[in-house]
Amino acid sequence: MNKRILVIYYSQSGQLTDVVRSITEPLQHAADIELVFECLRPLKPYPFPWPFLSFFDHFPETVYDEPQAIAPLSCATDQPFDLVILAYTVWFLSPAQPITTFLQSADAKQLLHNTPITTVIACRNMWLMAQEKVKQHLSRLGARLIDNIVLTDPTHTAATFISTPLWMLTGKKGPFLNGLIPAAGISVDAIKEASRFGEAIAQQLPTRAFDDSSPILQNLGAVTVSERLIASERIALRSFRLWGGLLRALGEPGTPLRRAVLILYILFLITLIITVVPVSAILKRLCAPLMKKRIAAQRLYFAAPSGE
Numbered sequence: 001m002n003k004r005i006l007v008i009y010y011s012q013s014g015q016l017t018d019v020v021r022s023i024t025e026p027l028q029h030a031a032d033i034e035l036v037f038e039c040l041r042p043l044k045p046y047p048f049p050w051p052f053l054s055f056f057d058h059f060p061e062t063v064y065d066e067p068q069a070i071a072p073l074s075c076a077t078d079q080p081f082d083l084v085i086l087a088y089t090v091w092f093l094s095p096a097q098p099i100t101t102f103l104q105s106a107d108a109k110q111l112l113h114n115t116p117i118t119t120v121i122a123c124r125n126m127w128l129m130a131q132e133k134v135k136q137h138l139s140r141l142g143a144r145l146i147d148n149i150v151l152t153d154p155t156h157t158a159a160t161f162i163s164t165p166l167w168m169l170t171g172k173k174g175p176f177l178n179g180l181i182p183a184a185g186i187s188v189d190a191i192k193e194a195s196r197f198g199e200a201i202a203q204q205l206p207t208r209a210f211d212d213s214s215p216i217l218q219n220l221g222a223v224t225v226s227e228r229l230i231a232s233e234r235i236a237l238r239s240f241r242l243w244g245g246l247l248r249a250l251g252e253p254g255t256p257l258r259r260a261v262l263i264l265y266i267l268f269l270i271t272l273i274i275t276v277v278p279v280s281a282i283l284k285r286l287c288a289p290l291m292k293k294r295i296a297a298q299r300l301y302f303a304a305p306s307g308e
């Protein structure tokens with residue numbers, strides 16, 4: 001009998017779609033595998049490129065996992081799948097809003113309960129806290145996370161803090177300023193090489209027992225954990241929750257008072273990025289020799305289940 005794989009994803013620029021295509025390409029050719037694609041469709045589409053204030057005005061609801069209506073799924077939800085590939089991007093250290101909306105839906109309960117899940121993340125480079133949230137949703141749904149694949153921008157974090165917002169706000173990937181700021185996005189080669197994950201799944205899934213919850217993608221470099229970003233992500237998420245709570249209390253997105261405080265927050269955020277991120281990275285580097293064991297344990301934890 002064919003093994004059935006459901007691929008759920010949402011992409012704005014098409015980058016995540018390219019990653020999904022590359023991973024699933026070997027599965028398309030496998031005779032004993034049936035692939036079903038489900039591209040999530042928000043009822044009110046998000047803009048791309050994003051207007052400046054609208055981009056930031058989405059952070060409170062995103063960080064607080066507030067659902068925004070999506071169109072009904074096109075796949076049948078009453079037939080079980082042998083594997084669900086849940087591919088998502090990260091918005092403000094959280095899963096993109098259409099994905100959290102799906103994870104909170106009755107369809108997710110039906111489709112993901114007791115089902116092996118492979119998460120795929122394509123983002124700038126800060127994904128640890130978002131994956132923690134996804135893990136919580138999956139555990140609530142009784143789903144079994146067996147693998148995680150992460151593709152990120154290859155350039156330095158400092159450069160991506162400029163190149164990614166420029167890409168999101170202009171729709172252009174760059175390079176910018178005559179190459180001073182490198183192009184945003186995941187490299188074409190990394191996307192191409194992601195087909196190795198699909199090859200491994202195509203090889204192993206057909207003979208795998210449904211209740212097997214062990215990873216398929218170990219030793220394939222599915223994940224790289226940047227230990228220097230662990231503390232920064234934790235601090236930034238705390239700040240997002242604090243300010244996000246305040247902004248939500250001030251009104252709906254777009255209301256004048258909320259917008260005024262939002263502008264203050266954007267200034268604060270830029271200061272945070274310029275100060276806290278490099279300072280915490282330097283502190284982490286200085287403390288690294290003293291915290292070897294703890295850092296190694298953190299790396300193992302965040303790299304699970306597929307490993308680095």
Ligand SMILES: Cc1cc2nc3c(=O)[nH]c(=O)nc-3n(C[C@H](O)[C@H](O)[C@H](O)COP(=O)(O)O)c2cc1C
Pocket residue numbers: 010011012013014015016017055058089090091092093094122123124125126127164168
């Ligand atoms: C509103 C918004 C917030 C984002 N926040 C983050 C973030 O916190 N961490 C990160 O690594 N990438 C972040 N990104 C980049 C996305 O994860 C992703 O790389 C980019 O949106 C391209 O994805 P696409 O396939 O949907 O076009 C953000 C993008 C958007 C639009």
